[in-house]
Amino acid sequence: MTGIGNDPTGREPRDADELGGRVRPYTITGGRTRAAGIDLPVEALLQRTERGAQALPAARMERRRILELTVEPLSVAEVSARVGVHLGVARVLLGDLAAEELVVVHRPPSTEGTNQLDLALLERVLDGLRAL
Amino acid sequence: MAPEPDEIVPIPVKIIVAGGFGVGKTTFVGTVSEILPLTTEAPLTEMSRGVDDAGRRTGKTATTVAMDFGRITLGSDLVLYLFGTPGQARFQFMWDDLVRGAIGAVVLIDTERLADSFDAVDYFERLGMPFVVAVNTFDGIRRHRLADVREALALADTIPLGYCDARDRVSTRDTLIGLVQHALLQATA
Ligand SMILES: Nc1nc2c(ncn2[C@@H]2O[C@H](COP(=O)(O)OP(=O)(O)OP(=O)(O)O)[C@@H](O)[C@H]2O)c(=O)[nH]1
Ligand SMILES: [Mg+2]
16 A cells, blocks of 8 residues: 655665555654644645645655645545555654645644634534535 | 635534444445545554554554545535544544544434443543434434433433434434534533
8 A cells, every 4th residue: 555655764664564554654754653843633734835846756655645635725634545544644744744844734723722613613614514 | 836825725624423333424424525435544553652562563454443534615715524433432542633623523323232322422521522412313213212312321401412314415414513503502601
């Protein structure tokens, strides 16, 4: 499913066992399981930037695929499913891309602070569902 | 190319669909979703310490949990994601991450296996997150009175409880509407 990936440590995979993203999901991220300093809820939308578009031709594997897919805003969950990596791996990869300003993150409004969503937003969700 | 300055990026919101094995979560998500439900996996160890040592040695892949999700566009500036997640307490590590910022949850139940839903009901109750309980009417058969289900679940009178046919678009939509109404009520209470 997944390949060798972009190992930020620059390390080459040592054996066939390491090639399988399923077996060792975080190999692609150099063993990191957390996105550095960035909050990425599963529904956060990501979109590549101008710089991201420019970086695409040189990007490899998962990074390349993400930069291709995020031409339209795409959620973290969708990136995970469509690139074929675990949710946690997708978060780390996307966190890196965001830190490099190759993608921008559009966060949902309520992930900081309270669990309470804005009333006006709830009303709009309600209207939208009724119109379905 | 790069996002146009005036391009509208929709606001993402989400609703959780929880419930025991085979209760109809994937069906529910698929019925209302505008995309085929996608599946993503989270390793069971993700929220604790990264790749677990046992997994490395054995190369086992069984330490993952699948979660499926769908999407509903609610206008040019609003998109609703639905996340179907297993309803057993041992998956709670995943819920804590998943439910953050959610509008609320639909707890799907099968009256033949009520106990499967206890964990999810407990969880959302404790969290104070708005939730509704929907009895999936397999084959349209309503085997139990709602009052009896409510009692068996020890569900507070304030928690909406109703029937739902996970294969029916109107029924699933109405269940979601009920949840959002409940969330509004709870937010203004
Ligand atoms: N007759 C009938 N069958 C249903 C209904 N909802 C779900 N099913 C069937 O029940 C089975 C389980 O449904 P799923 O939607 O896969 O349930 P799930 O909760 O996602 O299951 P897991 O992910 O395995 O826990 C499938 O074969 C569905 O086709 C319903 O309302 N009526
Ligand atoms: Mg399922």
